[in-house]
Amino acid sequence: MTEDKNILEMRNIVKTFPGVQALKGVDLNVKYGEIHALLGENGAGKSTLVKCLIGIYQKTSGEIVFESECIDNYTTADALRMGISMIHQELSPVEHRSIMENIWLGREPKTKLGFVDHNKMYEITKEVLKRIDLDEDPKTLMADLSVAKIQMIEIAKAISYNAKLIIMDEPTSALTNKEIDQLFTIMRKLKEEGKSIIYISHKLEEIFTICDTITVYRDGEYIGTERVSDIDTPTLIKMMVGRNVNELYPKVKCDTGDIKLEVDNLTSEGAFRDVSFKVRKGEILGIAGLVGAGRTELIETLFGLRKKTYGQIKIDGKEVDVRTPQEAKGKKMALLTEDRRLNGIFPMLTVFQNITIANLFKYENKFRLFNHKEAIRDVNEYVESIQIKTPSIYQRMENLSGGNQQKVLVARWLMTSPEILIMDEPTRGIDVGAKAEIYKLISTLAEQGKSVILVSSELPEVMRMSDTIMVMYEGRVAGILNNSKDLTQEEIMHYATGQIMKDKAEYM
Amino acid sequence: MDMNTKDINGNGNTKISKQNVDTVKKKFAFTEIWKKYSIAFVLLMMIVTISIIEPKFLSSKNIFNVLTQAAIFGIMSLGLTLIIISKGIDLSAGSLLALAGIIAASLGQVANATSKFYPNIGELPLIIPILVALGIGGILGTINGGLIAFTGIPAFIATLGMTTIARGFTLMYTGGKPISQLTPQFTFLGDKIGILPIPVLIYGIMIIITWVILNYTSFGKNIYAIGGNINAAEVSGVNVKKNIVLIYMYAGLMYGVAALVFAGRVGSVHPGAATGYELTAIAATTIGGTSHAGGIGTIGGAVIGALILSVLRNGLTLLGVQAYWQQIVEGAIIVGAVIVDMRKHKKKN
Numbered sequence: 001m002t003e004d005k006n007i008l009e010m011r012n013i014v015k016t017f018p019g020v021q022a023l024k025g026v027d028l029n030v031k032y033g034e035i036h037a038l039l040g041e042n043g044a045g046k047s048t049l050v051k052c053l054i055g056i057y058q059k060t061s062g063e064i065v066f067e068s069e070c071i072d073n074y075t076t077a078d079a080l081r082m083g084i085s086m087i088h089q090e091l092s093p094v095e096h097r098s099i100m101e102n103i104w105l106g107r108e109p110k111t112k113l114g115f116v117d118h119n120k121m122y123e124i125t126k127e128v129l130k131r132i133d134l135d136e137d138p139k140t141l142m143a144d145l146s147v148a149k150i151q152m153i154e155i156a157k158a159i160s161y162n163a164k165l166i167i168m169d170e171p172t173s174a175l176t177n178k179e180i181d182q183l184f185t186i187m188r189k190l191k192e193e194g195k196s197i198i199y200i201s202h203k204l205e206e207i208f209t210i211c212d213t214i215t216v217y218r219d220g221e222y223i224g225t226e227r228v229s230d231i232d233t234p235t236l237i238k239m240m241v242g243r244n245v246n247e248l249y250p251k252v253k254c255d256t257g258d259i260k261l262e263v264d265n266l267t268s269e270g271a272f273r274d275v276s277f278k279v280r281k282g283e284i285l286g287i288a289g290l291v292g293a294g295r296t297e298l299i300e301t302l303f304g305l306r307k308k309t310y311g312q313i314k315i316d317g318k319e320v321d322v323r324t325p326q327e328a329k330g331k332k333m334a335l336l337t338e339d340r341r342l343n344g345i346f347p348m349l350t351v352f353q354n355i356t357i358a359n360l361f362k363y364e365n366k367f368r369l370f371n372h373k374e375a376i377r378d379v380n381e382y383v384e385s386i387q388i389k390t391p392s393i394y395q396r397m398e399n400l401s402g403g404n405q406q407k408v409l410v411a412r413w414l415m416t417s418p419e420i421l422i423m424d425e426p427t428r429g430i431d432v433g434a435k436a437e438i439y440k441l442i443s444t445l446a447e448q449g450k451s452v453i454l455v456s457s458e459l460p461e462v463m464r465m466s467d468t469i470m471v472m473y474e475g476r477v478a479g480i481l482n483n484s485k486d487l488t489q490e491e492i493m494h495y496a497t498g499q500i501m502k503d504k505a506e507y508m
Numbered sequence: 509m510d511m512n513t514k515d516i517n518g519n520g521n522t523k524i525s526k527q528n529v530d531t532v533k534k535k536f537a538f539t540e541i542w543k544k545y546s547i548a549f550v551l552l553m554m555i556v557t558i559s560i561i562e563p564k565f566l567s568s569k570n571i572f573n574v575l576t577q578a579a580i581f582g583i584m585s586l587g588l589t590l591i592i593i594s595k596g597i598d599l600s601a602g603s604l605l606a607l608a609g610i611i612a613a614s615l616g617q618v619a620n621a622t623s624k625f626y627p628n629i630g631e632l633p634l635i636i637p638i639l640v641a642l643g644i645g646g647i648l649g650t651i652n653g654g655l656i657a658f659t660g661i662p663a664f665i666a667t668l669g670m671t672t673i674a675r676g677f678t679l680m681y682t683g684g685k686p687i688s689q690l691t692p693q694f695t696f697l698g699d700k701i702g703i704l705p706i707p708v709l710i711y712g713i714m715i716i717i718t719w720v721i722l723n724y725t726s727f728g729k730n731i732y733a734i735g736g737n738i739n740a741a742e743v744s745g746v747n748v749k750k751n752i753v754l755i756y757m758y759a760g761l762m763y764g765v766a767a768l769v770f771a772g773r774v775g776s777v778h779p780g781a782a783t784g785y786e787l788t789a790i791a792a793t794t795i796g797g798t799s800h801a802g803g804i805g806t807i808g809g810a811v812i813g814a815l816i817l818s819v820l821r822n823g824l825t826l827l828g829v830q831a832y833w834q835q836i837v838e839g840a841i842i843v844g845a846v847i848v849d850m851r852k853h854k855k856k857n
């Protein structure tokens with residue numbers, strides 16, 4: 001009955017920022033009980049649109065009709081009251097407070113005397129967590145949780161408002177398959193209850209799995225709306241990018257050379273133990289595994305961000321002791337970290353500053369003064385080649401879209417021309433077209449004889465890019481596999497979930 | 509089909525967007541200029557207003573007066589600008605100035621001074637007190653930076669401790685007495701060449717040096733990075749600890765320079781000298797748009813901030829405003845400037 005009624009109609013929405021017109025008159029119509037995907041390249045205006053809807057931004061012009069009522073000039077608090085809630089693309093937890101305090105922030109349950117009722121808060125938090133199948137103590141501090149867990153808490157929070165319309169801006173970019181499945185189950189349940197969801201993601205498989213309808217924007221313009229059942233991947237990509245993208249993963253097989261990096265029995269107490277592997281020149285080593293498998297901790301140790309308990313790291317056959325990132329950089333290593341807000345971007349600094357910060361020495365002249373001309377030229381080159389969408393290289397980083405921020409970080413590290421490039425979830429939140437571009441750059445590096453370590457939760461990415469795949473499970477190496485055509489996702493998952501290790505143990 | 513929808517919409521929108529783009533551009537240009545120079549406009553307006561009421565303000569003598577008055581806390585604010593951009597703070601600036609100044613002065617007295625601090629040594633060349641002032645400023649600044657970088661205690665606390673300690677040393681050093689009768693060489697630092705006051709000359713040189721450091725060296729760029737996101741700076745290979753030490757050391761050197769100018773101008777240093785100067789210097793930096801949230805700030809801003817305070821003090825005196833009122837107005841200006849500044853950094857519009 002409600003099947004064909006719209007819960008939300010946004011018409012001809014325009015949003016301008018100083019120097020940028022982010023939305024040039026776009027539409028979005030969402031039905032009751034529908035999961036509606038909002039798609040487009042990085043910087044297309046998706047986040048801007050939903051921020052206008054939730055009241056973070058005020059639209060410049062246009063019309064918003066929610067539940068047959070025209071709404072205008074409202075705050076986020078108003079939107080929440082009307083029944084619209086949102087999971088934000090950039091997480092913003094209050095780090096040193098507990099899960100329950102984060103979820104009920106600003107609407108804490110009160111006792112009769114007007115004090116915060118902690119017991120009640122504890123109980124209702126338990127309920128909310130149970131709804132998303134999360135087994136955490138509500139009193140745990142946010143700072144003690146992994147990125148994925150924090151994301152799940154954000155999801156719990158958005159659901160706890162009992163909203164009729166939930167906006168999810170790239171909720172899965174920090175999640176692994178298990179949690180994504182959990183999220184999808186929740187989404188289906190919400191849909192059955194007649195609630196609507198606006199879903200933003202760059203992972204196209206997800207769109208086909210969970211969404212009913214798609215709307216595509218490009219450069220702030222409305223491209224079209226289609227039912228998912230009426231459309232296929234190439235058409236969808238063409239709508240988004242405006243051209244055909246043929247080879248999504250253009251891995252060029254190249255000959256590998258001498259051993260560049262050798263790791264022996266590396267252990268960091270409490271994170272991973274006895275990890276051994278080798279990477280050759282020109283080789284791409286993929287590291288797969290579930291959240292908590294110790295992948296991020298492992299590469300942090302390689303880069304000197306974390307102390308090793310014991311074990312050996314050899315570069316070019318010589319043992320090295322890397323205790324700080326400066327030393328790692330001195331050994332021509334580069335690390336693109338996983339958590340771009342925490343230790344990636346400088347939000348208030350410009351794109352130019354963000355890219356050059358790891359490359360300053362390159363542009364020092366003989367008086368140790370900075371050569372801006374050369375740096376500007378190189379930065380512009382990278383901005384163009386990986387299509388960073390920004391009005392100028394002097395735009396502040398915080399004004400870029402999420403995907404474009406990620407591209408800036410990729411540029412920062414590629415610019416250091418590393419011998420060993422370590423990337424932790426490098427394409428998180430990056431659109432299909434730009435992904436292809438980044439893969440091409442990684443491949444080119446390998447062709448030039450550089451070694452690449454690629455940590456990714458996206459199995460297809462690891463499988464298409466890597467020469468060798470190391471799978472980790474609970475802090476140990478579960479297997480090192482030669483990447484061949486016969487290797488299947490299932491096989492890798494066997495290792496990643498610890499099944500194969502256990503099998504072996506039983507035989508012994 | 510989908511592609512058609514795009515075309516229809518595209519055409520329908522081009523007109524609107526063209527218009528919009530133009531107005532946006534105009535508005536953009538204006539807001540950009542306003543943003544960049546708003547604080548300079550404020551200074552200009554103050555100068556215009558004051559000189560309309562009191563034309564004497566614009567006499568070259570008075571202008572140099574204003575500049576000279578700005579020089580001491582202006583030089584201090586150069587160091588503080590680096591510190592505040594890195595998201596730090598330094599409360600010890602005034603008392604480091606006093607300590608550096610008093611020891612330098614004790615080595616810069618004339619041979620036959622009535623209360624000579626070191627009766628057995630004659631008149632030393634100026635270079636000795638200069639090196640001593642810079643040395644003390646630099647070393648104590650380094651200690652500030654070292655404490656902050658290596659123990660992780662907040663800059664506020666570390667430098668608060670330093671404030672008290674340095675002031676204590678100053679009192680202990682002279683037993684509470686002032687030191688005066690400095691050599692002519694020394695007082696020349698507070699004098700003039702032709703009509704150009706030496707303090708203004710020194711201030712100018714320090715401005716240029718600091719500006720070059722902040723904008724054209726890796727050290728300068730690292731300061732912005734540390735203030736912008738200390739974790740990201742670490743991961744990017746910035747030696748955060750070393751840079752923090754260097755920042756406070758550089759600031760200490762600036763206090764040393766300011767101490768020399770102070771001693772030269774006043775002709776004597778007493779142990780309670782420069783009390784509260786750090787607040788004026790912090791105010792100058794803050795009025796100039798340096799954000800206490802870190803990562804944002806310019807030397808140009810700090811200079812304009814110092815000039816605003818100096819013009820204000822001078823102007824209000826010229827206009828015969830009571831000293832009490834001067835303080836109240838000054839406080840209001842500081843808070844007002846920061847409010848304006850915060851609004852300009854606000855993302856929402």
Ligand SMILES: Nc1ncnc2c1ncn2[C@@H]1O[C@H](COP(=O)(O)OP(=O)(O)OP(=O)(O)O)[C@@H](O)[C@H]1O
Pocket residue numbers: 017018020021022040041042043044045046047048049089389390398399400401402403404429855
């Ligand atoms: N506060 C802001 N100030 C200036 N420009 C902005 C601001 N927020 C967004 N923009 C610009 O608006 C455009 C759209 O950004 P938006 O974040 O909506 O993109 P998106 O479609 O969500 O991209 P992504 O997939 O990368 O998250 C971008 O060009 C961005 O640089």
Ligand SMILES: [Mg+2]
Pocket residue numbers: 046047048089169401402403
């Ligand atoms: Mg976005």
